[in-house]
Amino acid sequence: MRTAIELAHNGPATGVNPRVGCVILDAAGATIAEGWHRGVGTPHAEVDALSKLGEGEAAGATAVVTLEPCNHWGHTGPCSEALIEAGVARVVYAATDPGHSSSGGAARLREAGVEVIGGVLADEVEAFLGDWLTAARLGRPYITVKWASSLDGRAAADDGTSTWITGAAARQRVHEQREASDAIVVGTGTVLADDPSLTARGDAGELLRTQPTPVVVGMRAVPKDAAVFRHPNPVIFEGTHDVHDVVADLHQRGFRRVYVEGGPTLASAFIEAGLVDEYAIYLAPTLLGGSKVAIGDIGVGTISEQRLLRIHSIEQLGADLFIQAVPERQHPEQSQREGN
Numbered sequence: 001m002r003t004a005i006e007l008a009h010n011g012p013a014t015g016v017n018p019r020v021g022c023v024i025l026d027a028a029g030a031t032i033a034e035g036w037h038r039g040v041g042t043p044h045a046e047v048d049a050l051s052k053l054g055e056g057e058a059a060g061a062t063a064v065v066t067l068e069p070c071n072h073w074g075h076t077g078p079c080s081e082a083l084i085e086a087g088v089a090r091v092v093y094a095a096t097d098p099g100h101s102s103s104g105g106a107a108r109l110r111e112a113g114v115e116v117i118g119g120v121l122a123d124e125v126e127a128f129l130g131d132w133l134t135a136a137r138l139g140r141p142y143i144t145v146k147w148a149s150s151l152d153g154r155a156a157a158d159d160g161t162s163t164w165i166t167g168a169a170a171r172q173r174v175h176e177q178r179e180a181s182d183a184i185v186v187g188t189g190t191v192l193a194d195d196p197s198l199t200a201r202g203d204a205g206e207l208l209r210t211q212p213t214p215v216v217v218g219m220r221a222v223p224k225d226a227a228v229f230r231h232p233n234p235v236i237f238e239g240t241h242d243v244h245d246v247v248a249d250l251h252q253r254g255f256r257r258v259y260v261e262g263g264p265t266l267a268s269a270f271i272e273a274g275l276v277d278e279y280a281i282y283l284a285p286t287l288l289g290g291s292k293v294a295i296g297d298i299g300v301g302t303i304s305e306q307r308l309l310r311i312h313s314i315e316q317l318g319a320d321l322f323i324q325a326v327p328e329r330q331h332p333e334q335s336q337r338e339g340n
Helices: 002-008 045-050 079-086 105-111 122-128 130-138 168-179 188-194 243-252 264-272
Strands: 021-025 031-036 062-067 090-095 115-117 142-150 183-187 213-217 236-238 257-260 278-284 309-317 320-327
Touching: 002 021, 002 031, 002 045, 002 062, 002 122, 021 045, 031 045, 045 062, 045 079, 062 122, 079 105, 090 105, 090 122, 105 115, 122 130, 130 142, 142 168, 142 264, 168 278, 168 309, 168 320, 183 188, 183 243, 183 264, 188 213, 188 264, 213 243, 236 243, 243 264, 257 264
Parallel strands: 062 090, 090 115, 142 257, 142 278, 183 213, 183 257, 213 236
Antiparallel strands: 021 031, 021 062, 278 320, 309 320
């Protein structure tokens, strides 16, 4: 299974499909084939591995795969049927497929007389597939909300200036996170105020290999000479203020990982709507005071409604701090803390 996980890392980290690896063992436990999924429209990991074998070579074999074999027709056929047809005797998988249309592979395999063992290294694979599993379970992309602020929570000075609150190391990490995302989302206010390019760039300003699709949310017109129009990918304009509609559209377009980098209004709207899976917070060692807060009204009227977070990591990047946090999934009555 660890070999299958390593193979899965070869697949694309963005897009609608999960990264999956597969190892096929003969009756003696020796590896006879390996495979992984290379993206939409390509053979799934199991089929990729089976393609390395001649007719009848998989009969009686064991397939070890990181995700429960799919059981539906999409761009390709169901992996459960491919394994059955190949004569595989046993399938071992890690994470259960939560997809509404793709799940059920384990049951189909058992129905055909194949021995099935699930849950092997499931925690590791679920962590690895965290963004895809979230999208599959919730029917929407995995959403990261990012902001950079002073230690007192300001995103800009009172006159609106905000350039380079954080240093070079923190800014480069943001570009790496952009590259790892399918889409980068901002509001029209950010486009009009900052004229961002919304590209993912390297240390020398060069474009990185993978670029997120820029998404602009809001009703205001954007100048035709705005930098976002020079992005390598066409801009998607979401003419609405309803973030639920935005998320539904991005999911329909096949985006799996979305990076929200808009200003306080947009970030607060995503938080209030409960649409945040991860927070990427960059704190600069400076104080600005004033009214330009990084986050505005998020629907918290009393302490019992606070949005509790769980810190995943804290990292120093140059003089700045990068905090990665996720929401605590608690019932409201559990969220109130005693004392201060």
